[in-house]
Amino acid sequence: MKFTWFHLMPWPHLPDDFREKYRSVWVDIPTTLYDAKRGHHVYHDYFDQLEYAETMGFDALGVNEHHANAYGLMPSPNLMAAALARRTSKAAIMVLGDSIALYNPPIRVAEEFAMLDVMTGGRLACGFPVGTSMDTNYAYGTIPALTREKYNEAHELIMRAWREDEPFAFNGRYTKLRYVNCWPKPIQRPRPPIFIPGGGSIETYDFCLEFDYTYCYLSYSGYMRAKQLMEGYWERVAKAGKDESPYRGGFAQVICVADTDAEAEKLYSKHVHYFYNRCLHVYPGFADAPGYRTVKTLQANMITQLTQAQLRNYPTLTWKDLVDQGYVIAGSPKTVYDRMVDLAKTLRVGNIFGLFQVGDMPSDKVRHSTKLFAEQVMPKLKAELFQEWKNEDRFWIKPMQQNERRQVAAE
Amino acid sequence: MTITSRLIDVAGGRNKVRVYEGGDGPPLFYLHGAGGLMREDRVIAALARHYRVYAPLLPGYEDSVGEERLRDMLDVTLHGYDVMQALGLSKPLVVGHSMGGMIAAEMAAIAPNEIERLALIAPAGIWLPEHPIVDIFALLPQEFPGYLFHDVEAGAKLMTPGGDMNDVKFLAEFMIANARRLGTAGKMLFPIPERGLSERLYRIKARTLVVWGENDRLIPPVYAHEFIKGISGARLTTIPQAGHLVGHEKPDALVEALRTLN
Numbered sequence: 001m002k003f004t005w006f007h008l009m010p011w012p013h014l015p016d017d018f019r020e021k022y023r024s025v026w027v028d029i030p031t032t033l034y035d036a037k038r039g040h041h042v043y044h045d046y047f048d049q050l051e052y053a054e055t056m057g058f059d060a061l062g063v064n065e066h067h068a069n070a071y072g073l074m075p076s077p078n079l080m081a082a083a084l085a086r087r088t089s090k091a092a093i094m095v096l097g098d099s100i101a102l103y104n105p106p107i108r109v110a111e112e113f114a115m116l117d118v119m120t121g122g123r124l125a126c127g128f129p130v131g132t133s134m135d136t137n138y139a140y141g142t143i144p145a146l147t148r149e150k151y152n153e154a155h156e157l158i159m160r161a162w163r164e165d166e167p168f169a170f171n172g173r174y175t176k177l178r179y180v181n182c183w184p185k186p187i188q189r190p191r192p193p194i195f196i197p198g199g200g201s202i203e204t205y206d207f208c209l210e211f212d213y214t215y216c217y218l219s220y221s222g223y224m225r226a227k228q229l230m231e232g233y234w235e236r237v238a239k240a241g242k243d244e245s246p247y248r249g250g251f252a253q254v255i256c257v258a259d260t261d262a263e264a265e266k267l268y269s270k271h272v273h274y275f276y277n278r279c280l281h282v283y284p285g286f287a288d289a290p291g292y293r294t295v296k297t298l299q300a301n302m303i304t305q306l307t308q309a310q311l312r313n314y315p316t317l318t319w320k321d322l323v324d325q326g327y328v329i330a331g332s333p334k335t336v337y338d339r340m341v342d343l344a345k346t347l348r349v350g351n352i353f354g355l356f357q358v359g360d361m362p363s364d365k366v367r368h369s370t371k372l373f374a375e376q377v378m379p380k381l382k383a384e385l386f387q388e389w390k391n392e393d394r395f396w397i398k399p400m401q402q403n404e405r406r407q408v409a410a411e
Numbered sequence: 412m413t414i415t416s417r418l419i420d421v422a423g424g425r426n427k428v429r430v431y432e433g434g435d436g437p438p439l440f441y442l443h444g445a446g447g448l449m450r451e452d453r454v455i456a457a458l459a460r461h462y463r464v465y466a467p468l469l470p471g472y473e474d475s476v477g478e479e480r481l482r483d484m485l486d487v488t489l490h491g492y493d494v495m496q497a498l499g500l501s502k503p504l505v506v507g508h509s510m511g512g513m514i515a516a517e518m519a520a521i522a523p524n525e526i527e528r529l530a531l532i533a534p535a536g537i538w539l540p541e542h543p544i545v546d547i548f549a550l551l552p553q554e555f556p557g558y559l560f561h562d563v564e565a566g567a568k569l570m571t572p573g574g575d576m577n578d579v580k581f582l583a584e585f586m587i588a589n590a591r592r593l594g595t596a597g598k599m600l601f602p603i604p605e606r607g608l609s610e611r612l613y614r615i616k617a618r619t620l621v622v623w624g625e626n627d628r629l630i631p632p633v634y635a636h637e638f639i640k641g642i643s644g645a646r647l648t649t650i651p652q653a654g655h656l657v658g659h660e661k662p663d664a665l666v667e668a669l670r671t672l673n
Contacts, residue, residue, distance in 0.1 A: 285549040291594020
């Protein structure tokens with residue numbers, strides 16, 4: 001299995017009465033709640049945590065892209081990846097931006113990802129999210145019904161820019177370039193591994209299968225609620241006649257490890273509640289701009305979505321609810337191991353994006369949980385699960401050999 | 412008055428368009444707003460008492476299809492003429508409400524000799540930074556009536572005949588249809604309902620009437636003056652005790668105003 005230590009970089013200083021006073025953590029949250037001097041420390045705490053995760057043996061360090069969002073302070077994930085590039089040496093740098101429909105012209109993504117891949121010696125894993133409606137439509141103004149078409153065109157341009165050796169003309173509907181000439185080119189040829197975050201669109205399943213990209217469900221609702229969605233994906237995999245490599249799938253999970261189950265609640269409960277009650281407080285009017293999802297996808301999911309939205313009343317969920325219902329995998333290393341096995345088998349995912357820093361959790365707790373997981377849970381999961389796929393290498397980075405690479409990481 | 416409907420081929424079959432039709436009198440070409448037509452639409456019924464009404468549904472609404480090829484304002488504007496041609500209409504009175512008013516104004520601006528009489532009912536298409544229009548794409552379904560009607564309670568009933576937004580199945584169906592409708596509307600109205608129309612209004616030659624509900628909370632009546640200023644010789648009729656869906660709340664007053672264009 002591959003474990004990505006994934007950071008959302010939430011703002012940890014939202015007020016206690018945030019839910020009551022503000023309608024949304026995203027899109028129209030006032031920036032008076034942000035404090036740039038505190039933000040300086042927050043960023044460096046978060047970088048330290050990511051760098052620590054590499055020393056603990058995680059396969060990848062994950063960053064992502066959000067806009068006008070107080071739980072995701074990374075409008076530019078590429079900047080974060082660049083900052084990590086020279087401070088790390090082994091782990092993949094997993095960038096789950098870039099929302100390629102939002103870059104104008106999208107050749108910018110081909111260039112920046114190529115730069116990152118070269119700087120890291122071929123350690124870049126890149127995500128091409130369509131982007132949530134909050135980011136793509138409300139914060140960045142893309143017309144919802146044209147988002148997917150724009151995305152597809154950007155994807156075609158980026159792939160060709162990496163693939164072709166000669167400059168070429170690109171006459172797209174949204175981007176017209178007389179000279180496409182991507183300098184530099186990535187180390188990983190024809191491309192770095194690509195991860196596509198999705199939320200159940202049939203179009204996204206098919207897109208991943210067409211190009212052998214890894215489909216990632218980055219929900220915060222836990223693996224039990226993800227079962228139906230991932231089953232839909234695996235059905236689509238089977239229908240397309242593709243192999244069932246678990247590395248075709250990924251899942252994000254909040255994970256909190258302590259010495260005992262009781263200790264986990266004591267240490268982490270407060271921060272987990274901060275995350276679910278404040279960070280995920282999104283105004284429903286921003287959830288899904290009309291036209292963003294296709295009618296086909298809406299017809300498949302609408303009733304489930306509405307029903308789940310009614311059930312997902314975070315403020316009423318206790319620690320026990322969150323743990324029992326699998327939103328959070330928390331407890332002793334033994335408990336967490338058992339739940340992780342259940343997760344991997346239920347969803348058949350080889351990629352885990354572990355969220356260890358949750359809400360306003362401070363660094364000492366983040367490290368404690370990360371260390372316990374890395375030492376007492378991760379090795380066993382790696383040794384035991386999906387052994388029939390242990391030689392799978394199609395979906396992971398292929399860096400330069402160690403002896404070819406410059407040693408630049410800070411000690 | 413009987414209103415019937417049929418599905419016609421438009422632009423050589425590139426679009427199929429449902430057209431509601433009825434009444435006797437001079438031809439009237441009606442372009443609906445972002446919400447589409449209502450079941451047993453009151454405005455259409457009122458207009459059909461004095462006109463032969465042709466009310467096409469934009470692709471993306473009900474079973475009108477081909478919206479994927481309508482990406483921007485020019486596509487939609489030309490589509491309007493394609494529909495007029497498919498119906499064999501020559502110089503009808505062109506009436507557009509809200510988004511439909513924006514389309515009608517664009518049609519009259521792009522080919523000023525084709526439209527001689529024009530009525531714009533609370534049209535979209537202009538943005539005044541000091542009077543921002545509410546973001547309809549971020550409204551919850553139950554919030555719409557508050558912005559659309561003067562009489563909110565009666566309006567809410569009009570919008571959901573026989574349905575209940577608290578019923579999950581009804582809500583799901585409403586939201587899917589609404590997503591398709593507003594998804595199409597978004598090509599003209601998202602994220603700001605403005606595509607450069609004010610730069611083109613000077614081209615309009617039609618005798619133009621602008622109609623506004625006095626209590627329009629969606630596009631405030633201050634916008635009427637921008638249209639009056641921009642279109643040579645345009646007149647304004649303001650209808651009291653009416654909101655954005657002025658024709659649904661005051662159908663008779665609307666028809667009376669339109670008849671001054673005859």
